[in-house]
Every structure is written in structure tokens, then in C-alpha cells.
Amino acid sequence: MRRIRVWKQAALWLFVFSLLWNTVGAQIRYTIPEELKEGSVVGNIARDIGLEISDIADRKLRIASDSSTQYFSVDTRNGELIVNGRIDREALCGQSASCLMPLQLVIENPLQLYRVNIEIQDINDNAPNFHTKDSILKIAESVAVGAKFPFESAEDLDVGSNSLKSYALSNNAFFRLNVKTLEDGKKVPELIVDKPLDREKQSVHKLILTALDGGDPVKSGAIMTQVIVQDTNDNEPKFEQSQYKASVQESTTFGSSVLTVKATDLDEGLNGEIQYFFGARTPDNVKKSFNINAETGEITVIGKLDYELTKLYTFDVCAKDKGSPEQEGHSSVMLHIIDENDNIPEIILTSLPSPVSENASVGTVVALINVKDLDSGDNGKINLTISTRFPFKLKPAFDNHYSLVTGSLLDREANAEYDIKLVATDSGGPSLKSTKTVNVKILDVNDNPPVFSQPSYTVYIKENSPPGASLFSVSASDIDQDKNAILSYSILDLTSNQLPASSYFYINSENGTIYSMSSFDYEKTKLISIVVQAKDHGSPPLSSNATVHVFILDHNDNVPAVIYPSTSMGSVSHQKMPRSAKAGHLVTKVTAVDADSGHNACVNLHTGEVRTKRAVSEHDDSSQRLLIEIKDNGEPIQSTTVTVDILIEDGFHEPISDYRDKTIEPNKKTGKITLYLIISLASVSLFCLLTFFILLVKCARGSRSCCIRRTNSEYKNPNRNLQIQLNTDGPIKYVEVLGGDMMSQSQSFGSYLSPMSEFSDLTLVKPSSTTNFTDTLNVLDASLPDSAWTFESQQRRSTMMKAVEREET
Template identity: 75%
Template sequence: FIMMRKMRRKWWIAGLLQALAVWNIIEAQIRYTIPEELNEGTVVGNIAKDLDLKLSEVFERNLRIASESGKQYFGVDSAKGELVVSERIDRETLCSQSATCLLPLEAIVENPLQLYRVEIEIQDINDNSPVFQNKENILNIAESTAPGARFRLEAAQDPDVGSNSLRTYTLSKNEHFVLDIKTETDGMKVPELVLESSLDREKQPVHKLILTALDGGDPVRSGTTLIKIIVEDINDNEPQFELQTYKASVQESAAAGVTVVTIKATDLDEGINGEIQYYFGVHTPDQVKEVFSVNPDSGEITVIGKLDHEATSSYTFDVCAKDKGQPKLEGHSSVQVLVIDENDNPPEIILTSLPNPVPENASVGTVVALINVLDLDSGENGKVDLKIPPKFPFKLKPSFDNHYSLVTESVLDRESNPEYNIDITATDSGSPTLKTVKTINVKVLDVNDNAPVFSQPSYNVYIKENNVAGASLFSVAALDSDVDKNAMLTYSLVDSKVNQVPASSYFYINSENGTIYSMSSFDYEKLKILDVIVQAKDHGSPSLSSNATVHVFILDQNDNAPAVIYPSAVMGSASHQRMPRSAKAGHLVTKVTAVDADSGHNAWISYRLAEAVDASLFSVNLHTGEVRTKRSVSEQDDSSQRLLIEIKDNGEPVQSTTVTVDVLIEDGFHEPVSDYRKKSAEVSKKSGKITLYLIISLASVSLLCLMTFFILLVKCARGSRGSSSCCIRRSESGYKNPNRNLQIQLNTDGPIKYVEVLGGDMMSQSQSFGSYLSPMSEFSDFTLVKPSSTTDFTDTLNVLDASLPDSTWKFESQHRVPHWRRTGIYSLPLSQQYSDEGCREGRCSLCTGYSAVSSTGIRGFTVLK
């Protein structure tokens, strides 16, 4: 009795140990069952609880799910430890029509790294309706066909399985046909049309029936196709195949032209009705026709495409034999071809987790990546060996079931190798062996040690004046040789001032792409150049930066119309001039003077006669604005002539203005002539002694002016140390105001002496004013002085300075013969004047173009008599 009790205790302990072992095995295999097409976020199960993990360990040990299929259908809710659906699952896509659909997963946790096998069973739902390949099928049936004849119809396809798969067919109501459903050896249900009563082609040549396929789901789903029956005549024996099903096999490496099987059919008819040709069935899928072909005469089925056991391991399709009678009759059979596997698939290397960048101070044994190896072949062809070259500081650590870990084997040095491209080689055991090489990139992290560098230290930007505020002007670019955040740059304007105004008031820069925008519109006449400092700063810690200078040049535009200086606006809307009726051709009537505030070509001014009472009498000089007679004045000419003169600049678009001149032709009016010697001869005949005194007086003034000119010329030559300068410097002239920019030119024309005043304020272009008077001028706008030396001439400048704007005074003395007229205001071409540049450089240089005339800042004129 005691021995029996001991034996029972041993049996009980052995049974308990065996039960515990079975319980551990069941715990290692976690399986969940879910229906397909679940919404994203649906909870599958509490995987943390099933893996015996605490909720805090889910996040700390980085619990995640990896799938061998490459798609992540599931994820882990780290807050709850639940396995949730992350992508809608289509069972038919994953498992086709297999009865059982299992999706293998891997649950991975770290610290320490562990791997668990998880299986998800996907249950089918009725989400697919039966589908016919063709929406319309045509049957040719002879009218002599006896009742009871059967016609095979297209079978519908339903991707669902089990009770949700295809169950039955129905046929629309008709007088001649009934439906019979035949079940094949593989379980597929094929509809057959059975002739119930004889057909009469003369009564009804065409019959249209609706075939409906129904599945076994709840609710039931269905699909339809149209059966179009064409009634034909006689040929009443159809071909018959020797076998109902032909079976064959072929190597997946079979070349094109290899014969797989030969089908054979016979026909009891004679003559043409007994001649048979072979074809694929009308519902044969395209993928079969891409791989096989049927010889219509011999019935040989041969390979024409590439076979792949892993893609399709077998093919099943229908064949038919048609005779040549009228109507044609056909017989049907099926062919099953098995594709034999060969080692034609190289191993596939799958990265379960992408390699993470490794700090250069990472310890030996740090896990860099998890790797899985798959081979679609089977048997020895599917066994794989994985290796990496020995030159890298890494090694492969095997786990289980073709799973490996890539870990560091030695200390890393980023300065020597910032990154590694590791070639992983997978080799199978087939014959011949196949291998796959995959390169993974492992980066070594570094610190922020490089400052941004601009493409150039400075940039030149050109902007037209009157630009639109907010327009894009220019883009600067800098590069940083670092990576990630250390290479991300932010552009900004350095807090500097332009003309005592912050640079941010003029410009704005896009902090991301370095594009500079204008914040305001610029005026070339006020501001010509600005310097802006741009800074590029990276996002490293600590951040580094560098600067570049942007030189912004304002370009002039033709935004100022010519302004009329003479005749002045204070004289009225029109200028009134007198001329004698005895005036000859070329007689100077008046001179129009204008100025343009722009510069360069935009300030070149031209004059033309726009309108006139008599256009044949007057002409206007294109460049000087002189109004002269084109012919002699006749008695028939009107005594009152009105001229409209248009003044245009050379800009784009052209700016213009007009001035009106009224000319009164008088019979008793005589103007002083331009030739002094001729005039003095006429006066001598009329006035005698008065003319003589006048000549003596004028000659004295001429002599005095010539002496003054030579004295100034000598001083100029000494001041320039032997150079050919025609300038009188401020230090030599004795003029005391250094803040003026005015040029005084002393000119002589026989008995007439005159001064030309050139000046302007700081913000405008230089102006030129010529003053010319005859001894008998009626105008008194000028101060007449009688200098006896250069000092007197300097005193004259001091008098003028009281009313002129602040600028730098400069004056020139030159000897030339102008074309003076009594009108008193005249501007000569600059080609006859010495430039201010020549004075600064200590030489005389000639300028081309025409002088710009402006009334800005001019308060008076001085004429030396």
C-alpha cells in the first residue's frame, strides 16, 4: 500500500511537470483572432499583459511590432500596452483563398533585447461580391440541338472563403433553358445551361438571359452576367476530349518552346464539320495566356513566358476544341499544370529596425540594427548564411530563426570615419548557390564645430529708384559643412544704421532662404548707395555665425520731367518777345532754357517747335533751345506770332513739358546786332562823338577783363605746380566758404565780359547758368561791378554766397567767344566748357553732352563789365 502511494505520487509529479512544460510552450506562442477590415486603432489584445510585461516597461523597453511581410499592420499603444490595428487588413490580399490566414509578427523589447513570436489569425468577412470576368457571354447554339444539351457557362469568382464564398447560381425566367450547377473535384461550382425545349431560329434568333451568382454570406452578395444565345444551324456533333482533365508538370526554369502537354479531341461528324482546332477557353485568365500557348492544329500546349514557382505554383485553365461546321460546335476540357520549384530566388535581407546614428563614444556591444533573412525557395534552397566583412568595427550576433543583431565590436572614431557603409552578404545552400549583398549606412555623430560660410564675402545689388516696396531684391546663400541642426541656418540683418536710420527700416530678409526685400521705395536723387550687413547663424549648441556685406546701388530712372528755367513762371504763362520786321534769316528771337533733375541719358534735353502760327518763319535748335528765324520777315507776316515749344528728355519713357512764346513783330523796333564792329560803324554814322565815347568805354572794359583773366590764369598755373589746369582753387581765390559747390566762369567776347555761374545743393545734380548781356540790354536782373583785380572778383563771390545754398565753391576762368544775345540767359554745350573733374585733377578736360540747367539754389548773377 505504501509503495502504491509512492508510485502514485511520482506519477502525479511527472504529470504536473509535463503540464507545466506544455503551459510554457503555449505561453511562448501568442495568437489573436480578429476579423478582416477592422478600423485603424481597433484593439486586438493587451500584448503587454500577455507577454508578462509591466505597463511602465512598454515605454522603457521600447516594445514594438515587426512584420515579416514588410507592412506594419499593427502597432503598440505605449500608454495602455495594447496591440492595435494601424492599417486596414484585406484577408484576400494577404492569404488569397486559403482556408486559414495567419499573419506572423515579432514583438521586440530592449534592455535586454528579446524577441517574441505573435500570430494573428485573420478571419474572413463577407466583403466581396461574386464577380464574373465578362459582363456579357455569347453562346452559339444550333437550332437542331436536342433538348437536354448542356452548355458550360463562365464561373464567377468570389475571393471570400468558407460560408462567405460562392454558393449557388440563378437564371432569369425563360421558356427554353434551365440552370444546372456542377461541382468540380476541387469544390468549384460551375454553372451549366441545359436546353429544355427545342429552339426555333426563325421565331427567335437571339435569347438573352441573366445569370446571377450568390454567395453564402449574411447579407447575401451577388453578381450578374448577360448570357447572349445566338441560334445557329445544323452541325449537330460537338468535339469530345479524350480526358476531362489533363494534368502535367514543368520546371520553373523551362525555356520558351518547351511542350507541357498535348490535348486531343475527336468529332463524329465528317468533312469540314469534323475538322477540329484547339483554343483556350473563353474565360481563360490573361496570366495563363502570358505563360502558355495552344497550337490550334496539333493541340500542343507550350511555354512562351517566364515561370515562377514562388509567384504561381500551379495553373488551372479551360481548353476547347471547335470544329469547322456551320454553326461551329465545341467541346471543353481543363488543364492543370504544376510548376516544379528550383533555386532561382536569392535570399532577401530585411532590416527589422533601421540603423540609428551611433555616438563615437558608444560602448562595445551597442546594438545598431536588427536584421532578418528570408528566402522564398524551400528545402536546402531556403537555408541562408549571413556575413559581413572583417574590416568594420561591427559584428553580427545571431538570435534565432534567421534573425541577427548588428552590434559594435570596437571603439568608434568619428574624425577617422564619419560614417560606414557595411556590406551584408546572405548566401543560400542551393545548387548553384545564390547570394544577396545589401549595404547599410551607419553614421557617427559629432559636435557643432563649423561656422557658416557665405558664397562670397560681399555682394553687389542694383535697384532702380521708385521701386515697389516689398519686392524681392536679392538672395544671399551660406553653407555649413555640419549636418542636421548644426547645418540649419537662419539669416538676419545686423543691427547697423544707414544714414542714421536702422537698416531694418530699409530692408527685410527672409530668415529661411536669405531673400532680401525692400521695405520702402528709394529716390536716386537723395540716396545712391547703402551697405547692409547680413548674418548667417546655425542652430547648433553653441551656435556659430558669420557675416557678409551687401552693397545696394540705387539706379536712376527717368522720373523727373524737364523744368523750364527761362522763360520763368513768374513772367506769366507765356513769354513775350519783340523783334524787328527787318530781321533776316538766322535772327535770334529768344532762347528757352530747361533743366532735368535726373542724371545721365535721362537728363539730356532736346527742344522742338511743336506748334506755330507760321512754321516756315521760326526754328528751334534741338540742343540749345535757341529760337531763330528761318527766313527774312516779310510785310505779309502777322505781327503777332505764338510759338509752342516742346522740351523732352532722353529717358525711357520720355518726359516732356511745353512753354509758350509770344513774338511781337514791330516795324520801328531795332535790336543791337551781334557784330560789335558793324554796330559801332552804324552808330558812328548817326551819333558821332557818342559812339566814339562808347567804343572807348567798351575797349577799356575789355582791356580790364583781359588783365583780370591773365592774372587769374597765372595764379592757377602756379597753384597747379606747372600743370595745365584752368582752375582757381579756393585757397588761391581767397574765398572763405568751403561748404559751397558753385562754379563761376569768367568769359569774354570782344567788348562783352560775362560770368557763368554753376552750382547746386548737396542732394541734386550740378547746375549751369550762363549770363550774357549786350551794352544796350533792357534787363536789369544782374549786379554790374567793375573789378580791378582778382580780389574784387572774390568779393563778388562773397556777395553771391549770401543767397546760395551750402555746397563747395569752385570757380573757373576761361577765354571763349560765346554767341550772346540780349535776352540775357543762355546755356552753352558742355563741350565748350571745362569740367569740374578737370579742376580736381589739376588739368583741363572737355566734356560731351549738354549742360543741365536748374534754378535750384540760384539767387543772382554777376556780370563784369
């Protein structure tokens, strides 16, 4: 029943004091009685610090305690602080009036620290206790009435009202009890002789000393003392002082004298000779630290003193004579230990440093730090510092707790980690210090885009190359880390392109190697510009672009194409000439073009004119067949042939008149041809004027001079010219306008009229690239009798290409 009553009292204390918790700043205080049952609830710590129940697991609410034994735990389901094991106040705090258990409560995201003080209140769970159950006290029969003899003191581990309060002595006729209180509050029982003793009447007195505490219910302990009455030697030694006091430095060396006690005895002989001893109940820690000289009473140091372990030593000394029976006197000694600065400050990481993102804002908490010094006063005051060269600083929290926070913006690319040296210095004289290095790693943020080795690249590929050929490899780098530095390459499809670039090329996303996906035709495409993008794998990803100019190199893959004479009606062209033709008569002119460029497009240097070597005689056959071969200058050489049948007629002297007669015939086709010719000539004239105006503007802007000159029909500069040609010589009648250079995309127009053709038709050649007609001009006869106007502008190739692009737009 008594045990149940104790637990009911403990539960009542728990209920009352859990309502009295208080918070100062970031400190929380609970009060509980000792010996609470395991699993008892101290309080809802999550609610008291303002933490939602749903955030307990996410923010990793936990207890970080300096003690190796965890007396409390946090229930992560509801945030309650739970008793984790038996709490014995006496084992934790001894006889201290106040018993506080400090806990450090840590939550993360963001990192925060709370100080929780749990006051352990004493319950009356210890009875007063004597070290022995029986003791013997020898008293001379001659002792005077009122003489005092010390009893063994009882100890009660409880404190406050539950501690030792009084003593009681069993009823007897010769002795009474006196209790004195020392300066430290300790109660010492004394046996006082109330009446003269008579050994012959009663030599032994059995007394029971009972010690009582102030608890409810009261607990007690008892010791039986046998008082043996001795005869003779009736004077006991007496100390000069009832209590001796001294102060000792904790660094006092072995053998140093602390103080000397002295007692006197009025007896003579052996009854007056005195020896000094520690009291019978002297604690072991006193005996290990001090020694008393039995002959002189000098107390010396024999062990290491430590202020942090024991600040005050209190013990009894005894002076005994050599009489029979011997008598003894008693006194107490109080030694105060003086603190010295002999403890180095200690730096404790309450939480390990967290890696910090390089874009963390100023003031972000990195680690929680606690410093302590076991010394007292100025010796225990600590100043914690770090070097100013680090982008971190210390922010005081409470007591000796600090937060290590960012002091400025971070850049992982400049410093990926920091070894921060913490220095703790106390205020003692001389001061002591300790250091600790804290390693803080900086986490990478995707804040750097990829960078190409160069902004643009130039690549050359031959036309007709098989698909899948490796063209070139672009390279980019990223100074970020991990996935933020992993790059993927891709080709961007620009809306300005007629076809997406991905239909022409493929790029390896890992190494940036570009492959062709098709075979290219120089005559259709000479330059393809693609935009390559390098993108990292960060979040969000960053990217950069580079332009790759792919130039298509010409290959001699086109045979010359015969423009005149026309073979549209069959494989043989039919021409007429009069039998009266003389030597050198122009029978026909073969005109061919080559779709290639450069030397591959040059059709041999001859004019293509077919003339008679001699005059035609009456014996010559009226039908002559010629096989004409046309070759280009490429490698390998490409060639084509045309077959011309020449009909020699008598009386055919005026081919032009004949042509006119045919055109005057009421034929619908002839009328259409005339209309086409008029439209063609008008268009050519308009185009010439427009071209002339553009060239004037270019000459005004360019750094070189422009010229307008009259030249022969010989094609001098096939790469950079604009030509307007009108040819009326022979059977071929044509007007031709050529513009741009071999690399441009400007247009050229040509019209061809053959009065000797079977239908006297007008051929309009559709617009084509200048390259094709430049090649055509290479094979035209440069010695035509009619002259032509040539407009020529000398500019650099890059400037001309840009101008041509603007013309096309």
C-alpha cells in the first residue's frame, strides 16, 4: 500500500508540473518527480515548440544529449517527450538542492536547436541510513556531567523536505541527545552525559539512536550503540578549535602542508600523550587526498585535487591519549579547494555540418556548436571565433551555444569545400584555448551554361558522299559538377530552313560527332548552316549554341547538256545550208552547258561553231551527217554527243528571208512565239535596269571601285560578273542576262531563237542558279561578231554572298 501511495504522488507531481513548463527564448522547462515509470509522458514537446505533428518526421525531431544514457525519447507519432528509463535523482545530482537535466532538441529543414531543461524533483524514496548497525562507545566513569560524545551521523540521499530532519534517542537514565547543525547544514548527533556514571552499578548502556526524515510518510533508520563505562583516566584531549578551516589550490603538489590541528590533555604520563587520527567515519575521498600525521597533527596533500570534482572537503579529526582507558577529543576540518584555469575549453558539434548549396542565402545555418569549460568564474568564460577569410560567421544562440551560418554568397566553382578552424579561448590567466576544424562542402547549382570551344565551325564535304559519313565533332564544356556538367548535343531545326536540319544531319548526343544522313548535290545545295545546341542535365537545364557551316564541294558528276541544236524531236538535229555556201560559211553553232562548277563545268575552249572548210560543189551529197562530241574539263572527264544532219539545198540563199516567210504564215503558234519574244525582251530590259541600279548601290558602299565597260563577247571572268548579251550572228538568235558569281543564288534568264529550226521556235530557258549559266558562258564562243555590255563589280566573296542573299529576300 505504501508503494502504491508513492506512485500516486508521482503521478500527481507529473500532472501538476507538466502544466508549469515555461519557455525562455528557445528554452523549455519541465518539472517531473524522480522514479517515473518508463513510458510516462513528460509533455508534448512538438506542440510546445510550435511544431505541427505532420512535420515531426519530415524535420527529423530528435534529442541530442551530452550524456551517454538517454533518459528521454520523443514519440515521433505525436511529439510527446517520453521517459525512457529509470531516473534516480540521487544518482544524477547527489545532494544538490536543484537537479536539472539539460536536453538539446534538434529539428532540421531548417536546422534549429531548442534547450530543454527538465527539473527532477525528489521523492522520499530513501530512508536515513547509518553505515553500521552497531557501534561501541567507551566513556570513562569519571567523565563530567554534560560531556559530549559524537554519534555516528546518518545519511539520507533525499533532499529538501525528504532529507534527514531529526534524531531520537531511546529512553535511558544517564544520557540525553543533542543535535548540532554545522555551517554546511549537516546535522550531527551528540551523546551528552546527563548524570554521573558508575561503572560498578552499570558498566554497559545500550542505546538506540533513530534518524528521521521529513517525508510523508516519515522514514527512519536506527543504530544501536553500546556505551562501555571505563574507569580512571578522566581527562580527554581537547582541540584548540572546535572547527578548522583552510583553502587549498587545486594544483597543490604532493606532500604540501595544508594545516596542523592541535589538542591538549591535562593528564600526565601516558594519559596525557596524544595521537591524531581521522574520524572513524571519514569518507574515502578524504583519505585518498589527505593524510594526518599521528604525532604532529599536520594534514598534508597525498593525492590530486580537482576543483571540478570536489569543491569542499569536510571531515572529523580525533585526538586520543594513551591512558587506560584512553580518552579522545574531536574537532572538524573544512577545506575549500580554490579553482585554477587547468581545463581547456571544449568545442562540441551539436550537429554535424550540413552541405550547403552554393546559392544559399546569407544567414543559412550550417552547423550547431556548443562550447564548455569545466573551470569556474573567468576561467570558465569562453570566446569562440573563426577566421574572417571564410564566408561564414558565428551567431550566438544562448549560453555557450552558437550557430555557424553563411556570411556571404558562395561559389562552388571558386571553392568546393571549406575547412573552417574554430578557436575557443577562455578568460583565465593565462588563458587556454582549443581548436576544431569543421569541413563544410558546397553543393553545386546549375549556374553555368555550356561553352563551345569556338562560336562557329566550318566543315567541307564532297557531294555524292555516302550517307552516314562522320563530318566533324563539336566540343563544349561546363564548369559545373555532376549532372550539371553532363552535356547532350542536338541539332536545332530553324524555321528559316526549307527542310529541317535534322533531315540532313545527325549528331551523337554524347560526344558531339556530326554525321551526314543523306548524299548532297552541289548543284542543288552549296552551303548548309546548322545550329548545334549543347544542353546540360541540370534543373533547370542551361544551353548554348554554335553554328556549323557545311560547304558542299563539287564533284564532276554532270555531263555537258546540249542547248543548241535542239534534238527534242529525235536524236538527230536537222540543219539546212545552201549549195552556194563558200568556205567558212557558218552552218550551225553547238551550245552546251554543264551543271557542275569550276573546272568541272568548263566545256572545252572551242566556240562550237560549225563552218565549211571549202565551198560546196555540185558533186557533194545533199545530205551530210556530223557527230559532235562535247567534253568538260573535270576529272574524270564527262562528255556527250550530238548528231547533226545537214541538208544542202539548191537555191537556198536567204535563210533569214525564209524564216521571215514562215513567221508571217497565219499560224497560231507563230503569233504566240512573237508575243513570248516581246515579253522576254521587256523582262530582260527591266531586269537589266534593276541590276544596274543594285550594282550602283553596291559600288557606293564598297571599298573598291566599280566599272562599266564594253567588252567583246569573250567571257573573261566567270566568277564575278553581270552580262547582258545580244547575238544575231548566224542561225542562232539569243539574248542572255547573267548575274552574280559561282557561289550565289541569283537568277539568270536566257532566250534562244533558231531561224533554221524546223518550227522556228523560241526557247525560253527557265531561271536557274548562276553557276549553271556561268558554266554555259564558259563554252560559248568568245569571238561572236556582236559585242556585249558587261557590268562587273569586284568584291570579296563573303560580301558578295551576303548581298546576293539580300537580293533573294
